[in-house]
Amino acid sequence: MRSVRTVWCVGAWVLVWAWACCGVCDGVALCAQRREISPCTCRREGVTLELECEKVSSYARVAAALQGRFPPQTDAALTITHSDVSDLAPLALLGLHINTLKLNYNNISDLNDLNFVGLERTEYLSLADNELTTVPRHVLRHMPNLKTLDLGRNRIKYLSSTDLKDLPLIHYLVLANNGLVALEKSSLPRDLRHLHLGYNQLTTLNGTLRHLKSLEWLFIRSNQLTSIENELPMIAINMAMIHASDNRLESLPKDLRNMPTIDSMYFDHNTIKSLNGALQKARNLKKLNLSFNKLKYLVADDFVEAENLEQLNLGYNQLQSLNGALKNLSQMSNLNLTHNEMSEFSLQEIKGFKRLQVADLSHNTIAVLNGHTENMVDIGTQVLELRLEFNKLQSLSGALMGLHGLFKLNISHNLMELISPDDLIGLDQLRVLDVSHNLITTLEETSKTYLPVLEELHASFNKIVMLDKDFHGLPVLCHADLSHNKIESVNYELVTNTTCLIHGVTGTLKIYLHDNPILCGDNFVHLNICMAQWHVKVYGECVNRRSPNIFSPTVVAPSLLNDIMPMGSGLIVSSKVNPGVKVIPLESHVNSKNKLFPGYDNIVGQIIPGKNGELPIIFYPPITLPPPTQSPSTKQQRSQQKIQNVAPEIPPKII
Template sequence: MWPVRSSLSPLVAVVIFVSVADCLVESSSVSCAVRKEISPCTCQNKPFISQGRTVDVSCERMTSFEQVLDAVKKKFEPDVQINMKISYSTLDDLPQMSFNQMGLKIFSLDLNDNNITSLPESVFMGMGQWAEHLGLSNNPLGAVPHSVLALMPRLKVLDLQRANITNITSADFQGLASLRNLLLKENEIELLEEDSLPTKLHKLQLGGNRIKSLNGTVRKMSELEWLIINHNRIESLDGELPCATPNDKLQLLVADDNQLVSLPDSMHNFKRLDYANFHRNNITSLNRTLAKNRLLTYLNLEANHISTLVENEFSDLEQLKDILLGWNRIEWLNGSLVPLKTLRTLNLTHNAIGHFSFQELAGLTQLKMVDLSHNDMHTLTSRTQNQVESEVRIVELRLQFNKLSRLSGALSGLSGLNRLNLSHNLIEVIQPNDLIGLDDLKILDVSYNKLLTLEETSKTLLPRLEELRASHNAIRVLEHDFYGLPRLCWADLSHNDILTVDPTLTDNTRCQLHGVNSTLRIYLHGE
């Protein structure tokens, strides 16, 4: 399996490799064998492709390989290309038999999930002239079946995930010059012998092993597009990545959950790099190693030990959309984000930022979500003394779990802001200019603060506010507090010290949801 970003996760989503025969082309009237004739196996016609006619055959929970043979032997026309899948079956008699006995042109063979422990060469005799895809995942093989692979020089996709493989030797993949996609995820690999991997790979999955060093095995892969090495024990990538300069092939690099202390200087060589994940390593600084990756759109550096970002850290990342820097030790941003003109998501949660200025976000017109929660923030300042630059239109701003005692007007003028979370701070009062200009705000959370009153919301108009969360404060009186909230529908004021509620509290409020009149709900319970 291969991860791709989704609106990324971030995004580790995944892409599943399918047979090279799965192309969309003109349909044909290829007749699949009558289902009763191949029962309990099933089959499905595939669209006609230039290489010929194709049928998918699936056999699950078979009691023996002989049962498979009886079901499919000579049931298809000789010129039909077969994608064969046998899974969750008992194949104890497999070593005594052969796929050649089926009399089929098998282009793709999937033997995943069969508890196979050994694969004699005789089983696969005659398959070499056709087979392009071989799947052997979830079988306790213990080692790469190199003698079998030697019979299949046309292989393009090889799946050996979760096969209890411990080492990769220089003989394992010899002769597989056509191999493009190699999956070795979640084995027990500790050693990669030098020159043990095919050099023409496009996609390599080594995640979930015990690898400490790539040992030069990737260096010569000039055509590599995806490299996935997450969940290993790799301490350094210096001199380990494809060495072609410049490199216009590598697009995805997934190296999260390793023991990296730095990024290699060669990162700037990868001109087409789009996705980079270094989450959960021991990286202490970036040293501008990513500054030249102009096509990078997703960068995850969460859960490292980064304390400093320099001014030109991301100077040329003109396409970056998502940057995740949470769970580090960052104290200052030093203007490092200003070049990121296409940035949509900024996550800085769980750092050590004590002061934040919206000057750091100047010009980031695409920015939608900013997470500054769980920092040591005492003060906020706007880009100017009284207004944040109007072109910045953040939709969601997370400032919860900080040490803010006042807002100092830093949020005024944040047009476009839809959700604002100020919970779990030390705010005692909302000043007259703190909420001015927040005309698009729908959700305001000021719970778990030290507010004595919400008086300012009677003077400042928040025309679209629908939800107010102000529980766990020290509010004693509710008078005209809702006068500036004409569309309020939900107010949580529980766990306060409220003694008095003015009868006119809701006189100016008419709850509407999606343009339809609804009911204003106010919660006052709790001491």
């Protein structure tokens, strides 16, 4: 008996398998006859044939192509788009079981309900992107099993209480982008799960959502709503998302407290000024967008139970302080606070954040960054990327000490003058450092800090004048952008402790010095040759090279020189010595009443004698005067002879 049952079961499974295979084979065979159903196409999706007809001149051509081509009552999804269907005939005559019907982009303004008789089994209907001015109720009554209705992008201005009453099973309704101005009470079916009313002109929801206890997704963005207080479902145990951005809302509805299942909320581009405790019990909330509002402050318990919040966007508000409101958000991965009005920020605000990937504090007015001792930053706090660009920071004050896992740090466009060793201590995972567009004059302190995996250094648009051993604490640096500074000298020892590594393989350290004075000197080629032995390539070009025929010098007055250089044995005006630049003994310029530069023995630069006993002038950088138009006078000849009687050039130690 057991063997008989076994044989029967095996036989049954074989029949089922054979039937399934035949069904698939039949479907493939049916869809293979492309020419027979032209201008339509066919493909198989499971047990359903997907038939698509596009840019057809008349429905008669569609009927001729499809009618009688398939076995009776074959499950089909029929799509007719960008076509002329003004001659639409009864669809049931095609002999198909149409479970999905899409008539899009056909300029339909009216429909004959007789053409939809026999579509009782249809579950999906899309009449989107047409010219309908009313809901086609006379058509819908022939589709009692409809679950999805898409009427988006038509011209429907009003939804009455009877328009959808013949659709008891409707779950998904799209009325987006119609220019809707009013919803009549009780106009929405009670079992709706997804509702899209976005991109309309609604000023009120008129209580139409209060009874939608099964609602899961609500799209009401881009309307003219000023309040949705007492408008959301009274009971919504499955509510997962609310998209209400781009309205005129001034506050969050208190009904949100009764929706603990909400996963995502979008209230950006409104005029919300405070949260009023509406999110205190949002235990399952993961995504919250409140950007582009008018939030001025947060309260400490605004997110008291929102422990699962992962993405929070508070950018483009007027926040001056966070008041510890984020302290419970330990699961945060993306925190956006850009374009606010915070003048101070403490790392205490993100203490205990163990999964924070991006913290964006850019475009504020932050002048003070505190919470700088290791004890204040919890050992579990980790941030992969910290954005502090476009603030007013003059110093980091060691605030980042102990901030673990930092991968990328951007402090560009601030007022930084110096990077101290304490600023970068403990940032062992830092790979990208951007300090561009500041007032930094030296990177000397970076040589005292060890950043073992730093790969990119961006320090362009600063006031750096020389490079000495600045890279000695950057052993694997591969990219250094120092363009648009004032660098006149580079020590060859800059890169002796640095070897660019790309996936463990030695690469080339690329140093960008575009628009720096050093590129205008004759020693630049020699510099690049010497750097090559350390697998270093220097890039850039001289931008402000002066033509020898143009008289456009920078004049350095004696009074300024005393402020620039300390008193000593010599004064170096230019650290790069070009041909024609001479060393002028001080004794050759002694006035009967006072010395030219007291305390300096030699001057490197170009001296132009003064006229009529006046003090000579130093030009920096050196210039070439235009050729004289006539023979010089005896006095001028004596002056020129005096200039030529000088000491030899001084070869610089540092290039």
